[in-house]
Amino acid sequence: MSGIVAIVNPVAGRGRAGRTWPAFEAALRRRGVSPEVWYTAAPGDAREMARRARERHVELLLVTGGDGTVHEAVNGLGPGGPALVVVPLGTGNDLARGLQISPTPEGIADVVTRGHVRRLDLGHLETAEGGRYFVNVSGAGLDAEVARRVYEEGGPGRGALPYVLSMLRTLRRYRNVLMEIHVDGRVHRHVSLMTVVGNSPYYGGGMHILPGATPDDAQFDILLIGDLGKLETLMVFPKVFRGTHVRHRLVTCLRGATVEIRSREQVAVHADGEPAGYLPVRYRNHPGGMAVVVPAGAARHAAAASRPPGEPAPAHSPKAHSE
Numbered sequence: 001m002s003g004i005v006a007i008v009n010p011v012a013g014r015g016r017a018g019r020t021w022p023a024f025e026a027a028l029r030r031r032g033v034s035p036e037v038w039y040t041a042a043p044g045d046a047r048e049m050a051r052r053a054r055e056r057h058v059e060l061l062l063v064t065g066g067d068g069t070v071h072e073a074v075n076g077l078g079p080g081g082p083a084l085v086v087v088p089l090g091t092g093n094d095l096a097r098g099l100q101i102s103p104t105p106e107g108i109a110d111v112v113t114r115g116h117v118r119r120l121d122l123g124h125l126e127t128a129e130g131g132r133y134f135v136n137v138s139g140a141g142l143d144a145e146v147a148r149r150v151y152e153e154g155g156p157g158r159g160a161l162p163y164v165l166s167m168l169r170t171l172r173r174y175r176n177v178l179m180e181i182h183v184d185g186r187v188h189r190h191v192s193l194m195t196v197v198g199n200s201p202y203y204g205g206g207m208h209i210l211p212g213a214t215p216d217d218a219q220f221d222i223l224l225i226g227d228l229g230k231l232e233t234l235m236v237f238p239k240v241f242r243g244t245h246v247r248h249r250l251v252t253c254l255r256g257a258t259v260e261i262r263s264r265e266q267v268a269v270h271a272d273g274e275p276a277g278y279l280p281v282r283y284r285n286h287p288g289g290m291a292v293v294v295p296a297g298a299a300r301h302a303a304a305a306s307r308p309p310g311e312p313a314p315a316h317s318p319k320a321h322s323e
């Protein structure tokens with residue numbers, strides 16, 4: 001078989017995806033596009049459906065939902081496979097935000113009929129729990145602890161607010177830890193609130209955590225956040241929404257293709273906001289591993305497009321202790 005399949009997670013965006021998908025399908029049909037529609041019934045289905053779509057040599061795979069659904073789909077596909085069209089009807093939609101995809105029926109019909117394929121880097125991480133791919137951002141430390149809590153308390157339809165509330169609760173008891181971060185063979189040791197590794201600029205429903213990230217440069221952007229106290233963390237946190245946290249003296253931006261993080265402490269790891277085990281973690285990038293259809297006029301570099309007007313690209317400053 002070839003053709004177009006649409007995976008639809010009806011509970012994404014607190015049910016918005018299920019409610020509004022028929023309008024998207026109608027807009028596609030008006031343009032002569034008739035996808036085969038597969039509704040997910042439970043967590044994990046999008047992964048299996050994507051695997052099946054790949055086996056059947058589907059040409060175009062629409063993934064309707066939020067970042068969790070996209071995360072599942074790419075884990076079913078792995079590097080290669082059909083081109084994805086993200087129909088961003090979740091609560092966060094961080095990948096689509098970076099790619100300037102408009103969540104309207106006509107916007108998606110435009111992407112399908114007139115968009116172009118962009119090959120993005122696909123991140124992969126490995127912990128003792130196993131390996132998995134991620135599309136946006138992974139990390140170890142406070143944010144992973146927060147993600148674990150949100151996941152345990154959550155369910156679908158999460159968005160930014162539960163992350164913010166959980167961050168405040170988690171921070172009260174959180175203790176910074178000594179981490180050893182290997183980036184392309186260089187070792188950085190520091191006491192860290194958290195370390196972030198990713199290909200795309202956004203996570204957590206609009207937090208501009210890696211403002212310099214370019215999703216197709218074959219490199220991870222890496223943020224080493226040093227030994228921030230609790231009060232200082234609370235003061236820096238709002239800046240994450242504008243991406244200006246990277247100017248803080250205890251924040252170091254790096255780039256690299258292979259990353260490994262270790263610690264003697266038990267430190268949680270997340271992948272696209274899903275719990276992914278504990279340190280040690282090893283990252284490797286698959287350049288161009290994910291084909292995504294983007295709008296015809298989309299800016300080449302999503303990071304540049306998403307930066308506030310007048311905001312310079314963050315300097316990459318290897319300040320942490322390295323050897």
Ligand SMILES: Nc1ncnc2c1ncn2[C@@H]1O[C@H](COP(=O)(O)OP(=O)(O)OP(=O)(O)O)[C@@H](O)[C@H]1O
Nearest residue numbers: 013041042043066067068069090091092093156157
């Ligand atoms: N039919 C279903 N019933 C319950 N859960 C489902 C179903 N289909 C998929 N899921 C789960 O729903 C979860 C949430 O989906 P998703 O993350 O796409 O939406 P969201 O949380 O609204 O958006 P975002 O992640 O962008 O904030 C996924 O982790 C997936 O495993």
